[in-house]
Amino acid sequence: MKLASECERVAAAARQLADEGLVIGTGGNVSARAGDFVAITPTGAKLADLQPPDVTVIDLSGEIVGGQLEPTSELELHLGVYRRFDAGAVVHTHAPMSTALSCVIDELPCVHYQMLLLGGTVPVARYETFGTRELAASVLAALEGHTAALMANHGAITYAADVDTAVSNALLLEWVCSVYWHASTLGEPRTLDEPQRDAVIKAALERGYGSTRAVERADPAEAGSESGEGRNPDRGR
Numbered sequence: 233m234k235l236a237s238e239c240e241r242v243a244a245a246a247r248q249l250a251d252e253g254l255v256i257g258t259g260g261n262v263s264a265r266a267g268d269f270v271a272i273t274p275t276g277a278k279l280a281d282l283q284p285p286d287v288t289v290i291d292l293s294g295e296i297v298g299g300q301l302e303p304t305s306e307l308e309l310h311l312g313v314y315r316r317f318d319a320g321a322v323v324h325t326h327a328p329m330s331t332a333l334s335c336v337i338d339e340l341p342c343v344h345y346q347m348l349l350l351g352g353t354v355p356v357a358r359y360e361t362f363g364t365r366e367l368a369a370s371v372l373a374a375l376e377g378h379t380a381a382l383m384a385n386h387g388a389i390t391y392a393a394d395v396d397t398a399v400s401n402a403l404l405l406e407w408v409c410s411v412y413w414h415a416s417t418l419g420e421p422r423t424l425d426e427p428q429r430d431a432v433i434k435a436a437l438e439r440g441y442g443s444t445r446a447v448e449r450a451d452p453a454e455a456g457s458e459s460g461e462g463r464n465p466d467r468g469r
Contacts, residue, residue: 234298238264238271239287241321241395246273248399249325250280254406259326260387261304264395265314268292272310274301305363309389312368317375319391321398329409330388340382341423343412345432346404350390351378352429354405359384380405 245262249255260279263272273279274288289298292314294307304310310322333340340347340354347354357374360367371389374381380390380401390401415421424432 234289235264235266235269235271236284238266238395239284239289239299242271242273242287243282243284245321245323245395245399246277246279246282249323249402252403254325254327254402255279256326261306261310261324262322262395262398263304263310264321265319269297270310270314272303272307274299275304277301306367308363308365308368309371312372313375313389313391316372317391319398320393321395322389322391323395323398323402324383324387324389325402325406326387327402327406327409329413330382330406331386333409333413334382334384334386334388337382340409340412341421342429343415343421343423344408345424345429347408348429348432348436350380350401350405350408354378354380354382354408356382356384359386362386382409 242262242264246255246260249260249262254260258276258278261273263270268291270290270292271287272290273282274286277286285299286301287299288296288301288303290296290303290307292311294303294311296303306324309324313319313322334356338356340356342348342352355374355378357371360370367383371381371383375389375391379392380388382388388402388405390398390405392398392401412421
């Protein structure tokens with residue numbers, strides 16, 4: 233089967249998004265690219281039950297080259313992201329908090345430093361009918377300089393180099409939307425200005441933020457030598 237591993241990852245991602253509550257029923261879609269081909273969720277499929285054989289494979293022109301089901305109605309949106317941003321994976325959800333905010337705001341402010349993983353502030357693409365070239369054009373414009381966007385009165389989209397990161401970005405976006413909503417009920421949320429964002433980036437680079445590191449311990453023999461431990465008390469007398 234063409235793109236077998238990508239089909240497995242797409243199916244697993246669809247089920248994970250359903251488990252996390254970011255998609256319900258058939259609302260949402262996932263894709264992963266390998267070279268000139270894309271594994272993508274089919275239209276009308278219940279994402280919570282999706283299995284690798286259900287995933288459709290297309291080329292970058294949109295022609296079906298593998299699978300038995302028609303691809304998602306948001307095909308143009310996914311292909312547009314791959315053509316413009318050279319992404320490795322795309323996730324589109326109807327996540328409840330992201331969708332709710334997309335109905336009332338024009339931009340999600342940078343209220344938490346982790347939003348820098350998404351490009352900082354998150355724009356809201358203007359509303360267009362689902363599955364249309366107009367929607368794809370609106371979302372692609374919003375994604376310039378970002379890896380995530382809200383889609384007015386519709387949902388959210390993220391992209392990344394691989395499926396796992398695209399899903400992580402979708403989860404992060406939904407979490408940030410929740411944080412912003414809760415903060416808004418208490419008052420005007422503070423936002424991070426440009427110097428504060430720059431400081432976060434500098435600190436992350438210096439400290440290797442987001443990656444595990446082994447604890448550095450001194451060599452026991454060297455430590456003993458420096459401290460005098462392990463020495464023969466009669467030596468040097």
